[in-house]
Amino acid sequence: MTIFVFCIALFLIGLYAIVTKRNLIKIIIGFALIEYSVNLLFALIGFRRGALAPIITKVHSAHNFVDPIPQALVLTAIVIALGTTAVMLAIALRIYERYKTFDIAKIKKLKG
Amino acid sequence: MKGMSLIVKTITNIMIGFIFLYGVYIILHGHLTPGGGFAGGVIVAGVFVLRYLAFGGSKAGEKKSSITASVFESVGALLFVIIALLGLLIAGVFFFNFLPKGTPLYLLSAGIIPFCNIAIGIKVGAGLFSIFLALAAFKYIMED
Amino acid sequence: MSIIPLYFAIPLITAFAIPLLGKISKTLVWIVATVVSFVLFILALYGIALTQETSMIVYRMGNWPPPLGIVMAFDSFSAFMVLVISIIVFSGCFFSLRYIGHFTGQWKFYTLYMLITAGMMGIAITGDLFNMFVFLEIAAISSYCLVAFGVDAEELEASFKYMVMGEIGGLTFLLAIALLYAKTSTLNLADISNTISSIGMTPFFWTILGMLLFAFSIKAALVPFHTWLPDAHPAAPAPVSSLLSGIFIKVLGIYTTARIVFNIFGLNRANAPVFFNILIGIGLLSIAWAGLSALNQKDYKRLLGYSTVSQIGYIMVGFGIGNYYGVAGAIFYILAHALGKGLLFLTSGSVVHRTGTRDLDKLAGLGEAMSTTAWSYRFGALSLIGLPPLVGFFAKLFIVLGAIKAGLLWLAIIAIGLSVLTLSYLLKIENSVFMKKGKMADIKKAPFSMRIAMVFLVILVLLTGLGFQTLMDFLIGPAANALLRGVEYAQLVFGSFSLNF
Structure with a gap:
């Protein structure tokens, strides 16, 4: 239960940053926090106390491993997050080039 | 972009091959040890980023490397999809592991997985380096 | 050999081959993309x-x-979505030849276009929750890039706004997947459905359903979360606007919601009346609020963007009614709106291509100068308003029938009454762009490829309207039944005949 509460708290902190911050880069950092919290939640869901890393070697065959599926999901989610963050940063850079500012209060050519 | 000091250049010259080799090792042993195409690809991309940071690059050079990177990225992705489609053609199942599995824990085992790892490694190495170029030198590259 | 994986494998291969072909010739890229989207259309018919x-x-x-x-679970509803995707992708691709002509780096456009296609196709046929997330992000990231494709100040701003909203939705979806995995230890949609049926709808599952509905409402631009759409869809190049408004938000928002509510959580009007009333409420709010906002827009494409939000509301109302006619009406409306709004955005593209402005005050007198565009606009608009022989009429008719059968007479009356909003905002464009006499006399006709793409959609609007009975028997009816059979979906996935072994 604790892992849910803390991970969702981290998620909400990231959401708070996205909603209240006015700097584009800080908004992107908010997204990084959210992504981190979800990945952490995935890794913790798969965790079992005293279990081994899920790697088959000559010594350890398949027994008493932590759940490997969330780890695979985290890897995929990290790759997707990488792509999103790269696109966000590229667009933020372009916006800076056009408006000469990262402040969203000054970036409002669109009405609503 | 300007290059860095002579010390950095010398150290980079020595280290760059080893780092590249390590990346290739991670890619090729993806089915045996932690790591794989993505992790190894990131290390390989790191080599190019390091070279770029240490020695700098001209406008023309950046354009040229971004074109090369995009070609390699496409080739890697195409290889991956073609491996998946070969499974469809040979056995009727997308992503079918149609090669012999071999003995576990040996380098030549696990059927198509090492080849998928190589394709991903090429794709990620080239892709990450072009992301770096797009962020670092986007003014020149995006002009045309 | 089965064709199911080809739906996303072909666009993916094309997307990665285009950067190599783009080094050879620009026209070659367009030819390849168009041929591929036509092949997808044929494959979609075969899938039906x-x-x-x-x-x-x-x-x-x-x-x-x-x-x-x-696993890929391909049923009638998936087949229907694949067909609609391929129609809009094909017409948009054909339209792009001249419209994209003045942009630099054209091959990037077609790569992103094919990636969006692959992502949408994947969402429509996948039977795995995480796989759905991956395809959703492929489609979403490509759409962020395509919205910013013109790299003007407004387009970048719209893209960033869209990206912030869209990613909040996407990451909420990922959080919901994590929580669902913690409880059910599986990602297969059918297996999740089995687990939920055996445990029952606990408050935990209701919370997850709420999070999923929030995520998909953002993707579908339903009213409290619609603010990105009127910025993002107009900013994109016209064929992309047509793709985004026509089918993209329906696959990412509506299809996913319907699949998860009906087939995975096994809800229907009998066991969750409050939830379905909430869906109706969101739908009505979208229709009214966005319809009213559309009335005082001065921009061609922005008005159409608000119109999209408003029309999505009708689809949500149809699913909220929840009986056979309501769901069939909603699915029919997906087709009607895809064809109609796709067509309207293409007309906006040819108007912008020839005049260079989207301002309704500056545009005038194009009814004679660009007659094909004007008549295409009229057909699309009349279909959306709901004039009898066109497809939009039958879609609305089924939703109204469903409301009456469900004993919601007030809803039927409101749904018909709110069509007045559609009529008035679409007439506004007709009045100021095509009917009004003006000075813009030396405007040439739209280029040939653009006219072909528009006429193609006009023919489809007419044909699907005239042949609605056939369509109902072979396409819409089975799709509605696929949704309404609820948790039987899981038994079909586990116990069904599979094509390969």
């Missing part, structure tokens, strides 16, 4: 034929059996 014989085709990726590996 397949689902007439078997109600569910399960395809195992890498031949791993369902709860372990990723």
Whole structure:
């Protein structure tokens, strides 16, 4: 239960940053926090106390491993997050080039 | 972009091959040890980023490397999809592991997985380096 | 050999081959993209034929059996979505030849276009929750890039705004997947459905359903979360606006919601009346609020953007009604709105291409100068308003019938009454762009390829309207039944005949 509460708290902190911050880069950092919290939640869901890393070697065959599926999901989610963050940063850079500012209060050519 | 000091250049010259080799090792042993195409690809991309940071690059050079990177990225992705489609053609199942599995824990085992790892490694190495170029030198590259 | 994986494998291969072909010739890229989207159209028709014989085709990726590996679950609703996607992709691709002509780096456009296609196709046929997330992000990231394709100040700003909203939705979806995995220890949609049926709808599952509805409402631009759409869709190049408004938000928002509510959580009007009333409420709010906002827009494409939000509300109302006619009406409306709004955005593209402005005050007198565009606009608009022989009429008719059968007479009356809003905002464009006499006399006709794409959609609007009975028997009816059979979906996935072994 604790892992849910803390991970969702981290998620909400990231959401708070996205909603209240006015700097584009800080908004992107908010997204990084959210992504981190979800990945952490995935890794913790798969965790079992005293279990081994899920790697088959000559010594350890398949027994008493932590759940490997969330780890695979985290890897995929990290790759997707990488792509999103790269696109966000590229667009933020372009916006800076056009408006000469990262402040969203000054970036409002669109009405609503 | 300007290059860095002579010390950095010398150290980079020595280290760059080893780092590249390590990346290739991670890619090729993806089915045996932690790591794989993505992790190894990131290390390989790191080599190019390091070279770029240490020695700098001209406008023309950046354009040229971004074109090369995009070609390699496409080739890697195409290889991956073609491996998946070969499974469809040979056995009727997308992503079918149609090669012999071999003995576990040996380098030549696990059927198509090492080849998928190589394709991903090429794709990620080239892709990450072009992301770096797009962020670092986007003014020149995006002009045309 | 089965064709199911080809739906996303072909666009993916094309997307990665285009950067190499783009070095050779620009026109070659367009030819390849158009041919590929036409092949997808043919494959989609073949898929419809397949689902007439078997109600569910399960395809195992890498031949791993369902709860372990990723499966593709292809039923009538998926086949329907694949067909609509391929129609809009094909017409948009054909339209792009001249419209994209003045942009630099054209091959990037077609790569992103094909990636969006692959992502949408994947969402429509996947039977795995995480796989759905991956395809959703592929489609979403490509759409962020395409919205910013013109790299003007407004387009970048719209893209960033869209990206912030869209990613909040996407990451909420990922959080919901994590929580669902913690409870059910599986990612297969059918397996999740089985677990939920055996445990029952606990408050935990209701919370997850709420999070999923929030995520998909953002993707579908339903009213409290619609603010990105009127900025993002107009900023994109016209064929992309047509794709985004026509089908993209329906696959990412509406299809996913319907699939998860009906087939995975096994809800229907009998066991969750409050939830379905909430869906109706959101739908009505969208229709009214966005319809009213559309009335005082001065921008051609922005008005159409608000109109999209408003029309999505009708689809949500149809699913909220929840009986056979309501759901069939909603599915019919997906088709009607895809054709109609796709067509309207293409007309906006040819107007912008020839005049260079989207301002309704500056545009005038194009009714004679660009007659094909004007008549295409009229057909699309009349279909959306709901004039009898066109497809939009039958879609609305089924939703109203469903409301009456469900005993919601007030809803039927409101739904018809709110059509007045559609009529008035679409007439506004007709009045100021095509009817009003003005000075813009030396405007040439739209280029040939653009006219072909528009006429193609006009013919489809007419044909689907005239042949609605056939459509109902072979396409819409089976799709509605696929949704309404609820948790039986899981038994079909686990126990059904599979094409390969």
